[in-house]
Amino acid sequence: MSLVLGIETSCDETGIGIVRGSTLLANVISSSMEEHARYGGVVPEVAARAHLEAIEPAIRAALAEAGVTLADLDAIAVTSGPGLAGALMVGVGAAKALALALDRPLYAVNHLVGHVGADVLRDDGTALELPTVALLVSGGHTSLLLVRDLTSDVELLGETIDDAAGEAFDKVARLLGLPYPGGPHIDRVAAEGDPAAIRFPRGLTLPKDLERHRYDFSFSGLKTAVARHVERLRDAGQEVPVADVAASFREAVADVLTAKAVAACQDLGVPRLLLGGGVVANARVRALAEERAAAAGVSLRIPPLALCTDNGAMIAALGAQLIAAGHAPSALDVSADSTLPVTHIQA
Structure with missing residues (x-):
């Protein structure tokens, strides 16, 4: 080895x-x-x-x-x-x-x-079964992949068309006066709030959107909806219920992420879902993924949080x-590529 x-x-x-x-x-x-x-x-x-x-x-x-x-x-x-x-x-x-x-x-x-x-670095001894659908959610990326082979066959099913989920967490945290990075602080505050207090929009989930963007994500409209809600309260001289806003926002993000990921598993007949990226540390994202995967008969894998x-x-x-797998090394003249497609596993 x-x-x-x-x-x-x-x-x-x-x-x-x-x-x-x-x-x-x-x-x-x-x-x-x-x-x-x-x-x-x-x-x-x-x-x-x-x-x-x-x-x-x-x-x-x-x-x-x-x-x-x-x-x-x-x-x-x-x-x-x-x-x-x-x-x-x-x-x-x-x-x-x-x-x-x-x-x-x-x-x-x-x-x-x-x-x-x-x-593959899990210490529980269980191997990664393929193919699997993978939901990767971080500060800069929100992507849904179909991984048939880790080293040779990865297909992009969908991705964010504007803000990534992590970016939305950071921007909403700033609106609520919470520190950067926003994810952990919204998670902490949301634990004390009501996730059903405010019905924030779920981007790209309407039937007309699902026709073209079934596996794509959009969080810009959600961020704007939170901003307008907070502005209305402040303009009216009312106190902003930070915990409820954070919980409702977090619920909207987790709802869209997990619904689309599980739908991909069902549509493609792949009963396996893997989560990755820093936003996976979010307690509600993990809990809702576990709940929906179990209900759909989909096995869920989350790498060690570290x-x-x-x-x-x-x-x-x-x-x-x-x-x-026997792949040849990369050339020494390989360069950094800030927009490297996910289908290019090795440069």
């Missing part, structure tokens, strides 16, 4: 992971989230500079955690896209340097497929799977 070091720098987290086959040896994450908090969102240039500062210490920490040296590595894997261009360049540049200096093969892989690959957010371990895992 190959010993692979994975590098993930697609957004605001510098992730370095080391795996041997499907066994996790190290998972080090250095986040620049606090630096972005003052701006209320990720600033690409700040993220890229933070990666430059964090990447070497993170690599050293991962090697120490795994108890291996650079000379022990069999291959280097790196996220080449999609993501923030400047941030991706830092990771790709570091991976190329390591591959060249160590004379090791380089595997440039897709960030989104990496989230699916995280599932591996749901962006991390290098999932990239190393996907690299190891590519090696095991």
Whole structure:
């Protein structure tokens, strides 16, 4: 089994992971989230500079955690896209340097497929059954995939046509005076609220929308509806029931995400659903997914929560799977691609 070091720098987290086959040896994450908090969102240039500062210490920490040296590595894997261009360049540049200096093969892989690959690192001994529908929900991506083969056959069923779910959480949190990042804070506040207090819209769920966008998502209208509701209350001099607004907003997001994901499983005859991405940490999304999957006879898999957010371990895992499947390495002139399609598993 190959010993692979994975590098993930697609957004605001510098992730370095080391795996041997499907066994996790190290998972080090250095986040620049606090630096972005003052701006209320990720600033690409700040993220890229933070990666430059964090990447070497993170690599050293991962090697120490795994108890291996650079000379022990069999291959280097790196996220080449999609993501923030400047941030991706830092990771790709570091991976190329390591591959060249160590004379090791380089595997440039897709960030989104990496989230699916995280599932092979489960410590419960159960293997990922394919095909599976995968719902990936994060700050920058909301995608519904059909994964027939992790290393060679991934189909995009649908994606967000505007804001990603994570972006909507951040924007609504700002409206409610909650800190960045919005997801955890809305989750915390929503626990005290009534999810049925306000009926916020469910984007792209009307019959006319489902004809063209059955598996697509839209959260821009939901965000606007929350903003208008809050503005009306404030203009009328009324107190904003933050907990109820947060709970109702969270329910709308979870409702759409889980309904479309389970519908895809039923439509395609695939009784398996995998969740990935940082928003999967949201308690209501997980609970509603479990409830609806069980009712539909669909088995639900959620990778360890530590591996749901962006991390290098999932990239190393996907690299190891590519090696095991006999795929040739990527060329050393591979470049970062901020819009890399999910169908391109390896660049």
